[in-house]
Amino acid sequence: MSAHALPSRRGSGAARHIRLALMLPGLLGLGVTFLLPLAWLFRMSLSDAQLGQPDTGRLTLQYYASALADPFYWKVALNTFAMSALVAVLAVLLSFPIALFLARSQSRWRGVLVALAIAPLLTSTVVRTYGWMVILGDQGLVNGSLRWLGWIDAPLPISNNFFAAVIALTELLMPYAILAMLSGFGRLHADYESAAALLGANRWKVLWRIVLPLSVPGIATGALLVFVLSLSAFVTPRLVGGGRVFLLATEIYSEATVTLNWPLAAALSAILLVLFGGVIVIYQRVLSAADRRYGESA
Known part of the structure; x- marks a missing residue:
């Protein structure tokens, strides 16, 4: 072993310890604020406590x-997934241009x-939700204008x-989609579009064959962020839906605060986390497929 190898190994070891020391506060904060509550959540979902009775400590x-045997919760999960997917598609379509x-x-x-594109984030979600209640209400802006026109x-x-x-969730989450897509458009270069145009491609072909494939990471990131936020949305569906839109988030709130059935609320929360995990897996596969295609084309 040469004399120059020992200092380099010692230097790499010291740098590794410095990185671990710098990461330690963040890891401790993550453990205290996320992992411990998550462990408590799963423990509560396995409790055999009944209403009005203490927890005996047995797991069940x-x-x-x-929850899985009740058709109502299957319908609620389907509504949650359908609404989140629809909001993600609409938000991405409107935010992409x-x-x-x-x-x-x-x-x-x-x-x-x-700054103007993300300015709505400076306003409270509750305020913007109440604004949509005024716009879409029976006596609101839309219906009032259509009545005034005699239509x-x-x-x-x-x-x-x-x-x-x-509609309300789409508008509320569009700024997140715009930010996510802006950060994911790193592969877009004007040189690619200019080269395609010089080879005779029209604007639509350039958009379809060049811009959209290179935009897949940004589009996927924006869709994932909007989907996850709408999947866990509570305030907007509760207020704008008038208590008639049943989603997993609203049912978890009802079970935890109205019926005080905390184990069932925890079980529904765990099911919601499983949905999150499934969406993350799909997202990773989409990005991997896009990377392979980009590598082959490059």
Whole structure:
């Protein structure tokens, strides 16, 4: 072994210890604020406690069995998944042109435009939700305008339902989609589009064959973020849905605060986490497929 190898190994070992020391506060915070509550959640979901009776300490899967055997909770899970998927698709479709414009912009006002795109995040979610309740209500802006124009005689059923929750969540989560797609557009280069145009490709072919494939990581990240946020959304569906939209988040809240059935609420929360995990797996596979395709084309 040469004399130069020992200092390099000692230096690498010292750097590794420094990295671990710097990571330690974050790991401790993550353990205290996330892992311990998560462990308590799973322990509560396995409790055999009944309403009005103490926990005996025995572990059981009865609340998982009751949740999975009840058609109502299957319908709630399906509604949650369908609403989250629909909101993710709509938010990505509406946000993609904005994010693409901001990514390509060379204007000195680009920073201002990005700030305006994410400015709704500076307003409370509750305030924006109440705004949608005013807009979509029976006496709201939409129905009032249509009545004033004489196009309708009775208010349209666009409030206190699934449709209203989807519309409100889409608008509320669009800034997150824009930010996620902006950060994921690193592969987009004007040189690729110029080369395709020189080879005779029109704008639609450039968009379909060049821009969209290179935008897949950003689109997937935006869709994942919006899907996860809408999957766990509670305030907006509860208020805009008028208590008629039943989702996993609203049912977990009801079981934990109204019926005080904490083990069932914990079991539903664990099921929601499983849905999160499934979505993450799909996201990773989409990114892997996009990376393979990008590597082959490169």
